[in-house]
Amino acid sequence: MNKKPITIAIQTAIYSALASSALVFTPAYAAEESDVEKPVKQVASQTEQVQEAADEKIVITGSRLRRDSFTVATPLVTLGKEAISDTGLGELSDILVDNMPSLSHGISNTTSQSSVSNTGVTTVQLRDLGSTRTLTLIDGRRVVSNSKSGNYVSMSTIPSGMVERVEVITGGASATYGADAVSGVVNIITQTNKEGFGAKVRGGESVDGGEKEFTLDVDYGTTFADDRGYLFFSSTYDKQYGLKFTDRDRAAIEPSFKYDEDTMQNLIQTEDGYVHLTGTSQDQWRNRSDGIFGGVFLESSRFDPNYWYDGQTLRDDWKGNEEKYGINTRQFVQLKVPSERVSAALKLDYDITDDVTFYSQVQFSGNYTVNDKSPEDSYEGETATYVDRVTGEPGTVRLGYIPIDNPYVPEEIRETAGQYKDRIYWDRRMAEVGNVKTDNERETVRAWAGLQGTMFDGDWDWDVSVGYGKFHQEQFRYNEFNVFRAQYALDAGYAEDGVTIQCNDAQARADGCAPLNLFGEGSISKEAADYIRANPVLNTYNEQTTVMGYIAGDLFEMPAGPVATVFGAEYRNESQEAITDDELTYGGITWNLVPGFKGEISVAEVFAEASFPLLKDVVGAEHLSLEASVRASDYDIKNVGLVSSYKLGFLWNVVEGFNVRGNWAIAQRAPSVNELYEPAAGDFDSYDDLCDGTTMTSDDKGHDNCRLEPGILAAIADSEEGIFEDDNNSYSPNAGNPELYEETGETFTLGFTYMPSFMDGLSLAVDYYDISITDAIDEFSNERIIEECYATGIPLGQPNEFCNAIERNSEGQIEEILQRSYNIDELATRGVDIAVAYAYDLNDLGSLKFKLDWTHLLEHSNTSTGNEGKVKEDYVGYYGTFEDKASASLAWYIDDFRIRWSTSYKSSALRSKSTQESWEEAMLDNDERCAAGSEDCVANPESLAFQNYASYFKHNLAVSYTMDMENESAVILSGGVNNIFDDKGQFFYGGRGNFGSEYDAGTGRFIFVSAEVRF
Template sequence: MNKQKLTLAIQAAILSGTCVMASAQEVEVQSTANTVQEAPLATDNKQVEKIAVTGTRIKRDSFSLATPMMSMDSEELEDSGLGELADILVDQIPSISAGSSNTNSQSSVQNTGLSTIDLRDLGTDRTLTLIDGRRAVSNSYSGNYISLSTIPSSMVDRVEIISGGASAIYGSDAIAGVVNIITESGKTGFDIDFRGGQSVEGGAREFTIDTGYGADFANDRGYLYFAASWDREFGLDPSERDRARYESSYDYNTSKLCNEMNTVDGDQCMRDITPDDWRERSDNTPGGTFEGNDWFYHPENGLTEGFVEERDGFNAEPYDLLKIPNDKLAVALKLDYDLTDDITAKMHLQYSDNHSVNTKAPEGQDYNDDELLVDPVTGESSLIIPGSISPDNPYVPDAIRETAGSSVSWDRSFNEVGDIVNDNQRKTLRTYFGLQGTAFDGEWDWDLSVGYGKFKQEQRRSNEISIVKLRNALNAEYADDGETIQCADQSARDDGCVPINIFGYNSITPEAADYIRANPIIDTDISQFTLGGYMAGDLFSVPAGVVTSAFGFEYRKDEQEVHVDSALRALAITFNDVPNFKGDVTVKEAFAEASVPLLSNAEGQQSLTLDLSLRLADYSQKNIDLMASYRAGLLWQPIDGYALRANYARAQRAPNITELISPPRGDYDSFTDICDGVTLTSDDPGHDACRQDPAILAGIAASEDGVFIDENTGYSPNAGNEDLVEETADTYTLGITMSPEQLEGLQLAIDYYDITIEDAITQIPNADILRECYDSTVAYGADNSFCGDITRDSEGQITQIIQRQFNLNEETARGYDLSIAYKYDVEEWGSLTFKADMNHVIERSTSFVGNDGLETNDYNGELSSGVFTDRATASIAWRYDNLRIRWRTRYKGSVVDDFDRVEDWEELKAENQALLDAGDPDAISNPETPYYLYYGSYITHDLSFSYRMDTQQKWDLKFYGGVRNLFNNLGPWVPNTGDNTESGRGNFNSAYGGGVGRFAYAGAEIRF
């Protein structure tokens, strides 16, 4: 197939007058999980209303969906007590995980403060988020995903989620499924809602104001709805949690087989110490350490000998926020107007302004830390270090000068420059205008619309340091007068160089701090233009009923540009380097759907329906041929209240602009160097190859005990790959829904899913890159492609591992969803409603071809990957007149920290047992199981209420409130650093609430 065929297909669709747009005209659908509300078909003259729902453009009754769907209405959103829509979905729908949030993005370069979601743990790029069935401009250059905080809360009517490949309906990115945010339509009057909340333990305050106004006009020919939301989250500081005050650097002693924490006296078995003994500090002290830490500045005693890092070092943990503060303002306007009885004009305008500020510890540097220096003319890059200090430098104290050789080494935290501040200002504009109507005496619906979106982000990174200027400032001398201290380099002086004194607390003058300070700005501009249309209706009749169909086209162009001041990049600043790059992608698509009734009212079976859909897509990327996505689904209703549904879908995702063309962008990931612990004789995996690196051998020789110790910073920049092709997924779902007449009010749905992605676009984990380089059949060196992405400094420490995008062999997600709902009337005492949803993961894995063949990583039940085998929610609500009380429980199953750690522990335990069986005196008789390796299940409970007052006026008033995490379950202790793969923050983990704990909230809503 080629691009000419697509052009002919589009022309044919236009000439036939059958045009489709990638949207569904949304109307109210009953909100129960997984579309469990199955009902008997209309077998007499009664007509079942046909409407449009997520997952198809063909109007149908809400009970005849072959695709599993979950839905949440505005009442459920309110019950959550949360202000962020993404947090609500993660909190209440077990199959959705957090992408980026205010509790897990503190270390992110680009996405701090974003609010995104991840369906099936397949990544945010594989979850397509729609607004009223339409695509929207992305809120990040990192991928094609929407920050849900850009949508006014008061504008949201409900959210519908379909799982499994939906690319045949909605195009690229819908591999895991679709989240469709459906906005208000038809609501009239004015309402204003005030809500506030705070953690009972302190901190994490939130305050929200939502307003909405809807009205008909022009004799009901027009409808207008306006919504505005302002939300402020005050964040959570580590000083507000007692657990966060403990410094934790965990290690497992493989000789003593005991759990250790770092202390003033070195690593000690935890059974012999208390948490108050724990220490996690660095030699980046505010006063400085010098000459291999022989000298340091004590805050009270001044220049002192005998530095001990765990006693005298700098603790940066109190600077690391547990939750990022965030402000958002969002407004939206919807306008419908009937031009004629058959044609309606529609307009939707949405604007948001989001502001988040994340602070970190002041920049710490030592004489040998390297940073990237980019030539502003040629664009070529190199590494530069601050360098050691000459003993002739006038600021060098005599005591240090007397013991120094040809230079003075140093290490320091630059507190005088200030805390690092990451300030993100994001502005988003989304709009579309369209016409819709009916044709052929109302038998066919049509829609034609054009949309435009613009996203702009300004990221200001304050109080970074220019290494070029720091080098100049450290090179100081006396001027000719013998008293004035100046920068030694004349050209640096001409550029305003100010000499710097790094010896002692507060020794850096404001002028010197201003000189070395760098405040880089990253500007991101993303735009999207869409044009599309559809026509849908009845094609013809068959014995079992009417064949309905939809046909259409879509054109879309996405553009993005990332810009950083090249002059700043030429100063080698300490922030994560983000290079300038821009690109665009254009796609032309044609697609069709059909719903074919195969059986109707046959003996022993009520109905059997076949759904078919196809989409052809022509992308402008050179490596992507004509993409064909398709789906086939069956819905069988044998008897009243029971239905079986099965789906097969071929879904695809084209690489986004960043994945294709981005140069290496600075980022940090947690990883342990495979060469950690290597000695001249050690025989651990990879150690023979490690010793081939002269820098590592030098590090072994320089070490007091002859052991190379990993001190990597975790710097791991991301990079694109122009050779990427589209990834392709085959998705199977099989489910049953039940609503038996014998038990009125009960609804049950069970759905199995199997998603396999070939040529998956993803990154190879750093641990695998290290293993492939140092411990595979392909020898370490230039001929091993994995080694080329690992860079070490002169002391053998890893300075970076480049994370490139690849089309890996395969990603797999298998599991099942279970949903149940039951409503019971308690006669004069109101009604009770029970609801439960569960997701069980059977498999979540990634495979790639390494040096030794196919390598498979299992993520199911691994905390470091964020995949829980079991997640569930359950609630019971009592409604009595205007009063509603709801109890809700959330469950996450047990997990392991990391499967590699589990494997290492099992091997270590077996080796020790063999020594015990042999009677070896060196065997450990009571080996300890590693801590922070196995985490038990996590359960929290919420209580909420609402009461609407009957004011007998033209207005009414509703009060609501509740307590989230009623019993203050803060989750397991996850150490901040150490052998544990999944690092904590303040010894909390975002998967367990990030330390917020018990949270009380209250609100009031007034409607006129």
């Protein structure tokens, strides 16, 4: 088919230094045939110049302008297919995060297990500003969201085998792409222009066991109709077997840690309660659940032996020493969620005339995940939220005690329970109902088609297209139970024959009620388990339609060159619908209340871009250009309406090889459908309750208000230790807010690139970035809500909207914290990116290519307004916002071999900001006590345990060998080892399985092999 100049330029050069040199005012460099897939920083260079390529017009991520290869100001980072293949991984998000320091995980297979909607979803985020502020494109186009809970494009729907390269730009790009490109753009570019048949099989497994992976890629490309048409098909099957807690010894440990601010010591929970951490071993640590199989009855506290019924008698040793203080629930769950996915893509291009080309693409992805958990643990205080089917009013139902006259109650328990009069306290894991399990079936279809061509004698390009995407998620939640039905089943008595045990409520019996026997393992009958079991189903549908058109060409000539321009318009409609069954709509089950909803937003936009060459071939400025873009967007959202985005940039080639570049941009992110319209949907979150540890005399911040809570006072009175202890896990529903408006990001970047003439093949780039976001859409953390309620000097009971979000039960435990989105935050991040690329010819020994990307973080802050005014918190140096991150690789090419060593780095970090600040405050209080000569002074306070984490390095090795065969066919054999030194990071308190998701997440040394054939 007839390829236009723009196509030729992209095909032959953009994979290598043509994209790179776009930042550095030098001509493009051609990639050698064997090197077309090498990853490059935008400033990287090849050693051979192809002068003719410099005259081509190209379009790369960050702009729709067509311009010479040396007139682009935006810093661009690319990762090519070769580097992607050398990782030996199948999950694209893991590949990108390991190789691009500016990226981090948003949602991952190691962090999504507790999510209601996003188990198995994998996203990335730029600059740790959130996945919703990073616009993810596929082949330069917006695509439909893969989540119920936000505008998330899941990388798990994009198999790595289909990816040709990934381009990433930092900073606001809303003027080019519209909303959401606040922190930057990740552009996933899929394979094309390949001819012939190819197949690749890949497999891998952790040396320590678990986490098996298998991938099969098949593709075929061909031209037809005398090269006027091109057809390409690609499909991938990928299976990730996941990783169980039982696959790692460390994951079996269940620590419960706290810092005692009175003794200034680190405490850990053991069989004897909380003891001094020093001198204990990990096998002594206990934080097990007292909801065991067979049930616990007449329980008094977590640390005292309670009565366990073994089917014959009450025992206080439960099941022997191993489970004397509870059951280890980690035996049931997963470190990484297993997944299975099938995907396919079809591309069709056809030159209708010499000046008009039809193009189209259809993608399908099916992703299936299973998240196993332990059987439901329940107790007499179990509550569930529900909506009355008649009145529509919300309410809460409590499971309740076992009546003492229940015929299943063993006589020994009945006699012992006399002190409780007519009720029996209980706690039991419902093993007979089955393990709780969540299955997610996700299917995504993306399609677009358009016409592109030239006009005005080929001086201008035009493009019109329409795109459509649909996402469907069907979520099955198995083996929860219905609290209302459990109430009926617990209220059992004898039938008239005096022998048969039945449910007392006649209507319940008519509805199939079977009596529930909780006493002893296996005591729940199949009929009772079936009666109380709840298997709710949630269906989510997201749809997106886009229509876009633009023209691009040189508007007029300036002395330094032509003014390149783009003018265009775009329309986009996005809709979301959640359809829930009765169990989710009306609640009353042990899972969440998830109401259905439906909403949509539309936006009409116009945009323009221009590049003005100001100087050329003068002293001190071999080239100087100014770049500008603007977009006006009209939303049908009440509080958004018409908004504008801008971008200004410059590119200054001071002398050959040395360039200065800068950008300033204003970008917007409009609220998504779910952020605006979703009703309160259930979720569970962990948190630190400020009231935890309250006693009648404690003087910690906020404890005066905590003691005004009737439930907390009752808990203190009932506790043998005279202390309130919170369970640190609560129902925390999330709700949208129709009053939201757009958030605004301002981005400034300034940097330089240097390619010294005295050292061929060396490139250096240094860029400073500054991103601030005002009116950021966010939620207050649970800890912040609790703090604003109890610790800001407002007496409990006085007007305080934060307290309105907290509900506690009669025992003081938090039953609900309502999370709602607001325009509340100011986010800011600043830092410096350094990139080095060096190519060196070893003559007969081949060649070396070195690449280093380094990000140094100067600020990462969040400013929000509460009862005491604005609060600014800077997170630099804490886990997840590392002060320094880097990735480096050294590749050796010799004959048909490629050997690559790669390393990723994260600097030392503190685990938790809130914990660190509480400890520092306790240290100051102790210093004051010591200065005053108080007898409560602790002379040698301990440093905070589980808080300081050393720098982390991860080293990988990959080897590839290409065997050229007859008829231009080839066989490529590859293999490698990731995390060669098996560094799983330090014991990470609070991390899933005691691993840090940023520190390998428990995988350890991973071996992979692959074989590929092309003909």
